[in-house]
Amino acid sequence: MTISYNWLSEYLPQTIAPEELSKILTSIGLEVESMEKYESIKGGLKGLVIGEVLTCEQHPNADKLKKTTVNIGGNEPLQIVCGASNVATGQKVVVAPVGTTIYPTSGEPITMKVAKIRGVESYGMICAEDEIGIGESHSGIMILRNDAQPGTPAFEYFNTYNDVIYEIGLTPNRMDAMSHIGVAKDVCAYLSYHKGQEIKPVLPYNNELIPDNLDLPISVTIENEEACQRYAGVSISNVQVKPSPEWLQNRLKAIGIRAINNIVDITNFILHETGQPLHAFDADAITGNQVIIKNLPQGTPFITLDGKERKLNAADLMICNAQTGMCIAGVFGGAESGVKESTTNIFLESAWFNPVSIRKTSFTHGLRTDAATRFEKGVDISNTVNVLKRAALLIKELAGGSISSDVVDVYPHPQPKTIVTLTYSFLKKLSGKQYSPTEVKTILTALGFEVVLENEIELTLAVPFSKPDISLPADIVEEIVRIDGLDNIAIPTAITISPAIETIGFKEALKDKLAQYLTGLGFIEIMTNSITNSSYFNEATLAHTVKMINNLSADLNVMRPSMLETGLEAIGYNLNRKNNNLRFFEFGKTYFTSELGHYKEEEHLCLYATGQTGEDEWNGKGKAFDFFDVKGFVAAVLTTAGIKHISFDKKESENSISLNVFSGKNNVGTVSYLLPKQLKQFDIKQPVCFADISFDKLIQAVQAKKIAYEEVSRFPSVQRDLSIIVNKRVTYADVQNVVNKLKLQKLTNMRLFDVFESDKLGIGKKSFAISFTFMDEEKTLTDKEIEAAVNKIIQVLEKDLEAEIRKQ
Structure with missing residues (x-):
């Protein structure tokens, strides 16, 4: 709320200095966020004076300059060199003497100094209107009325307007203070209470409105x-x-x-x-x-x-x-x-x-x-x-x-005033201060409340119509404390509290751990609005979406059923500002309903990646983010959380190429490569990869895991590589599943390190190169044991996947 000091002062019966008024406003809950001088003309024409041109001669060394003497009301006239073509003897003009700062309509302020122009000293400047910020004209100097008196300050002659402007940070409930008279009422209530005398605002209302005629009845x-x-x-x-x-x-x-x-x-x-x-x-x-x-x-x-x-x-x-x-x-x-x-x-x-x-x-x-x-x-x-x-x-x-x-x-149905009863014990409990009944009534009557009923225990009040936000005893306490002054509430020397028991420490610690890890990978955390636009979703999704009854706008009318859309809004916003290489992560919630009154919310950790993994350098171009980068990020996040058995499986999706993410047998999320038809809705023209991890399920998986220490093995591990030819429909996840079914205790890790496709392999075929790591915790493995394990792997691959082992 913007308040003018001059305007506000018209409704106050006594003058209060701007600084003191600022302190009062903040004390009564109308926090002054800024207090600035206002000038109708920048600089307020300070230092400028009205002058009279006494003489005007041709400059001895310049055809377009004049040497003048100007009376500005001092003992001696000023010698001023002027380049305006319309300067003449007898004119009343605006003069900027040496030391005066002028503020042109355009450009930076200029401070007048003694100058020597073509050999003639000049002690100021005769001003055009654009040179002092009054107008735009620069056709010549300003020529004033003949009745202008030399020596008169320019701000008096032009009657400039100066003020002090307060920016008040109003809370949404303070409708009563959204006007100058409303603020004046609060100030007068403060003065009445603290000065011990009734001080009322000067109101401008005049109810003596008598019609001049009845020619225009409506x-x-x-x-x-x-x-x-x-x-x-x-x-x-x-x-x-x-x-x-x-x-x-x-x-x-x-x-x-x-x-x-x-x-x-x-x-x-x-x-x-x-x-x-x-x-x-x-x-x-x-x-x-x-x-x-x-x-x-x-x-x-x-x-x-x-x-x-x-x-x-x-x-x-x-x-x-x-x-x-x-x-x-x-x-x-x-x-x-x-x-x-x-x-x-x-x-x-x-x-x-x-x-x-x-x-x-x-x-x-x-x-x-x-x-x-x-x-x-x-x-x-x-x-x-x-x-x-x-x-x-x-x-x-x-x-x-x-x-x-x-x-x-x-006024068909005149409204009754709201009635609120305040007990003195409740006032003491909530405010922390003992107020006497007289003090309470002084404050409230000054604010326009009417005392309907009172006794030693309580006070029943009729609330003025100007305060529609007041309906509870706590609201009355707030009014009393405000006018007393928020700074007058004593701070106790000791506070007695019961220590709280932390019940969500593990969850918040895991969030912090993953956030730190993702930040180290170059991700930036975003926080998007949980209220979004229903037009992003189809009818099937909207059937279970939580709709806003009192929505903020037509574009914000449902609680988000998915994290993807609000994240894409953030990506689109950045892309429109040429910020093309993005890695975002977000912790947030989605919301669902099965019927009126039955609601559910789920927490998620989402990753978004688009653009390149790095900038173009002199020795090569940056690599574009792809589906496998984000898949790797997800695996790394789950591993960081403490989950070991991670797998991926295909997922059917209309708008993306997607994989389900599993921790053991539990589906904890998805990884998706978004298709252009979904990105088009957000005006995104470059590929986006997205991962959605159910944070609730992740918490369950982490908490179910038992933490155990394993001694570092004293025996070496052994690696064996296999290259297999399989049908193109076979995925590496299929290979992992088949091998894991063998439950080979000595197999500690398997890793895909090459994929090769060529017609030389056969139509519809591809090759996987896989590294297998074996280790025994109790002894060094023999070649015979390793060969036996590798043969088992080969047999199951040939049987279940019809794989062909490539011979080197």
Whole structure:
């Protein structure tokens, strides 16, 4: 929230220095994240003065330069060399004396120094408007009115606007502080409590709004009373749409809002003054002089102020005339009914719209406006008419015209105030501080709470409508502690706690171990959103997907059933920024449902690889990531986790070439080479390999493994190599399975080191070269024992896989 010091000070009955005000705001929970000076003209024209050209002569050594003397109100005039063609005797000008820093419209600041120009000394500069940041013109020096007095500071002559701007970090519940008056109320409550006297904010409301005539009556009907619980309006005729006065433009520009015209600027001013959004309609566009608040049919086209056509949802609340929609209620105005330069009659709206309805409409259409932000947090329903009258009188003052109707206020079901009971014992328990009943009532009444009932034990309060977030005793405690000052809560000298028992230490330790290992392999950890877009998935998947009831946007509407899609979003984002060689890993969860109320979540470790394994070097090009690289990474991760018996098997998949990963007989994940049709959805044009390890199953497998120490063997191992010819359909995993069935105790390892394919081997054939390692823990193996084991391997390969042993 952006707050102007000058603007805020208008509602405070006493002046507070900017630094002191910053401390108060932070103390009461309105944390000042930044505090910066604002100048309508950069540099504030400091050091610049008004001067009068006393003499103007030709420079003795330059045809295009003039030697002048200028009176700037001092004892002696300044000699200044000027290159402007329009400088002349008797002119009133802006002068930058020596030592003054000027801030040009473009370029860096310049500090004036004594200069010798073509042999003549110059003690300053006569300025053009672009040289001091006032405008863009550089056609000549600025020539001021004749009544300008030499020696007058330029910032006084041009009436520059200076301010201090606070950026306040509001928590989402603090709707009441989303305005200058709301912040002023908090500051006054703080002062009232700490100074021991009642200090109230200076409010600008004037309820004496008397119609000038009744020439423009407009009726209001609320058809959807749940979404619109109060609607007020008034007509103003014969207004003149024009630029706002300078004071109003300065107020808005200081907090970052562009001035448009007096009508729009007033609605923006009132929004940031009171927190109540307003909307001004061109009254001539209100067909039938009727305003109807209702819902239109699903898919109804509507053109908004930005010129875009949007298809309405049946749940979107609309402000309509007798024939069509004019405005998406509380969110965005329509192109046809908005205020234009030709507008002469307006209908001014002030309303209360249901926060849930506004939030849904705002996110559905992607319209995050200031008005929607206020309405979705809840505005003060009791202040609707006060703000309307304040705005109408301001429009009459700045845009002329006449109030041409009575104030229409449709409030079908007046809302009761929320009642909350606070016990003093609960206040002490939660705040850690003993407050007296008098202190409590002083703070709460200063904040607008009404005491309904009180006794020695508790206090029953009516909550002001301006604080819709307060409904619990804990909320009241927060208000008391805030206004007392968060720094005033004493810190105890000792804290008594019971030590917690760590129940997830093993899981977190394993995560950390694997993360460290993957980082060492060059992987970067990513964290993606667990909420994703339903359009990524088919109907079969969506049938078991957890859908968001109150989704943040149309693109974020389901809990992810798969880790792949959010990871591909991250890859696509990096590829679009020329970061082409990527190794990512992520720990995350997926979510499923079988029926309403029955939900399940699973934890995963996923690896993503794309691009090259390394950059191109002078001695060779980098190798592209392939399926086997990621397969190797997965095997290494499982081995690091302590799992020995790892195997892979084919998996049928529509969008990828995939293998299932097994730990023993348990499927713990998959390794996939993604096909272009899936990558196209994310605009990825280079191959991506993906591994998905079920972290839950990995934990189970690791915990089931018994840790045992094995002495390093004293006896040597022996290697034997075999080259076999098999059918192309046979995989190395098939070979492993066949050999493992023999359960040869002396066989400690087998490794594939070459694959060869050629028509010379036979049609549909390929060759595997495999190294077998044998070892006996108790003695040195003999050639006879090794040959017997190798023969068993050869026999089973020939029998089960129809393998042919290649002879060297």
